[in-house]
Amino acid sequence: MLNLSESERAMLWDELAQSIEGYARRVDDLNVSPKLNPSALRTVLAAFDFESAVSPTEAIRFAAESLSEHQVHTPHPRYFGLYNPAPTTMGIAADALVAAFNPQLAAWSHSPFAAEVERHLIEQLGRRFGYPAASIDGTFCSGGAEANHTGLLAAITHAFPGFAESGSRNLAGQPALYISTDAHDSIRKAARVSGIGSAAVRTVPVDSRYRMDLAALSAAINEDRANGLLPFLIVGTAGTTSSGTVDPLHELADIAWRESLWFHVDAAWGGAAALSPVVRDSVAGLERADSITFDAHKWLSVPMGAGVFITRHPKILSRTFETVNAYMPRDASGLDIVDPFSHSLQWSRRFIGLKVFLSLLVAGWDGYRKAIEHQVRMGELLRTRLAESGWRIVNDTPLPLVCFAPKSMTDPSDREPIDRIAQFVVRSGVAWISSTILGGKHATLRACITNYRTQPDDVEALVNVLAQARSSSQ
Ligand SMILES: *Cc1c(COP(=O)(O)O)cnc(C)c1O
Numbered sequence: 480m481l482n483l484s485e486s487e488r489a490m491l492w493d494e495l496a497q498s499i500e501g502y503a504r505r506v507d508d509l510n511v512s513p514k515l516n517p518s519a520l521r522t523v524l525a526a527f528d529f530e531s532a533v534s535p536t537e538a539i540r541f542a543a544e545s546l547s548e549h550q551v552h553t554p555h556p557r558y559f560g561l562y563n564p565a566p567t568t569m570g571i572a573a574d575a576l577v578a579a580f581n582p583q584l585a586a587w588s589h590s591p592f593a594a595e596v597e598r599h600l601i602e603q604l605g606r607r608f609g610y611p612a613a614s615i616d617g618t619f620c621s622g623g624a625e626a627n628h629t630g631l632l633a634a635i636t637h638a639f640p641g642f643a644e645s646g647s648r649n650l651a652g653q654p655a656l657y658i659s660t661d662a663h664d665s666i667r668k669a670a671r672v673s674g675i676g677s678a679a680v681r682t683v684p685v686d687s688r689y690r691m692d693l694a695a696l697s698a699a700i701n702e703d704r705a706n707g708l709l710p711f712l713i714v715g716t717a718g719t720t721s722s723g724t725v726d727p728l729h730e731l732a733d734i735a736w737r738e739s740l741w742f743h744v745d746a747a748w749g750g751a752a753a754l755s756p757v758v759r760d761s762v763a764g765l766e767r768a769d770s771i772t773f774d775a776h777k778w779l780s781v782p783m784g785a786g787v788f789i790t791r792h793p794k795i796l797s798r799t800f801e802t803v804n805a806y807m808p809r810d811a812s813g814l815d816i817v818d819p820f821s822h823s824l825q826w827s828r829r830f831i832g833l834k835v836f837l838s839l840l841v842a843g844w845d846g847y848r849k850a851i852e853h854q855v856r857m858g859e860l861l862r863t864r865l866a867e868s869g870w871r872i873v874n875d876t877p878l879p880l881v882c883f884a885p886k887s888m889t890d891p892s893d894r895e896p897i898d899r900i901a902q903f904v905v906r907s908g909v910a911w912i913s914s915t916i917l918g919g920k921h922a923t924l925r926a927c928i929t930n931y932r933t934q935p936d937d938v939e940a941l942v943n944v945l946a947q948a949r950s951s952s953q
Pocket residue numbers: 562621622623624625627663665716718719720745746747748774786
């Protein structure tokens with residue numbers, strides 16, 4: 480039963496193709512978000528005790544129908560959400576192919592094609608981000624959180640060469656790293672689980688445009704040094720999760736250089752701006768980072784998970800992750816190769832890069848440039864239409880992410896009216912947006928053009944449902 484017969488497989492692939500194609504054709508007509516009812520779902524699932532067999536096609540149909548009914552449809556053109564795109568068709572096909580061939584990305588010799596595709600992609604992306612070709616190194620990751628964790632570990636290994644062996648125990652003081660109030664919390668989590676503790680994370684306030692405040696950063700570094708802390712890392716964000724804001728990367732690079740600190744840029748979403756001349760300037764300075772987090776499963780629209788960690792320090796990943804062991808294959812010894820497991824937090828690993836490779840092969844950089852520019856235009860349209868419809872725009876970014884609040888709002892820290900509006904929109908099923916807090920204090924609505932298929936009609940539908948939400952909440 481684990482391997483189905485040829486005729487069963489034929490029927491199964493048929494059913495699978497229909498499920499995938501059916502969803503692609505139907506998703507625009509679905510409610511963007513589901514009704515949330517955990518007990519109903521548990522009741523349905525409780526009936527499956529795995530004592531009696533279900534036919535393969537029935538099983539696929541059940542899964543596809545259930546997903547269709549019980550998820551936020553991130554591939555929907557009116558999902559204005561958290562960077563979860565509509566997956567590329569080639570990405571979907573790539574993930575199926577990877578599951579079938581099951582290449583093992585731990586040792587190079589087990590899947591030379593897969594390992595070299597990923598090496599090639601890292602180099603290509605590194606060049607697009609402005610790194611000199613000869614010094615580019617990196618690894619594919621599960622996502623941005625793992626890439627940020629990798630960046631933290633690389634930075635700490637660079638600053639404290641004894642860390643790999645002795646951990647933080649033998650350090651002369653508390654290590655310190657610097658992020659802005661609006662940086663992604665995966666950095667804090669990485670600090671916790673890497674053993675340096677969340678106390679290592681110094682949160683620098685943001686300026687009036689929600690960018691890391693440079694004077695406050697310099698002051699914090701000075702004060703920490705005076706108090707015996709050991710600064711080792713500045714993390715800038717190129718496209719914050721809440722507002723798409725890009726920290727002043729050149730200035731952060733200057734400070735990092737002056738203070739001899741590692742400079743990591745979390746460009747999980749915003750890094751894709753480097754692929755279009757229209758918005759490339761907004762991430763200028765990215766090339767000065769010691770390392771970069773980039774998420775192909777965000778603006779490159781491949782299925783999750785596809786993070787990338789890229790550095791211009793070719794030795795640092797080996798120094799951070801390489802271990803010596805007896806059991807890994809030795810087939811490639813003597814060849815000029817890198818075993819992926821020696822560059823990564825992961826060991827056995829799936830072929831993450833294929834979905835990026837096949838999407839790029841078919842769309843080309845130019846296809847991506849067009850998609851990015853379309854989304855930027857839709858972002859501008861949304862910004863304009865919201866301003867015309869009486870909303871106050873509160874963020875400042877050329878990237879297609881709009882933060883906005885009712886003009887009538889008197890207390891910018893009051894999240895309640897903001898949440899009510901977001902909830903109204905989500906429950907309507909017409910669109911999905913969220914709310915968030917900027918700079919640790921300003922409540923805002925947040926709508927992001929995550930989908931390359933979003934059109935002016937979709938923007939208009941959002942503006943309309945927002946108008947209803949506002950009047951019903953007054
Ligand atoms: C999404 C995001 C992350 C986390 O990435 P995952 O892929 O969810 O692990 C980190 N930083 C930023 C700026 C992000 O937008």
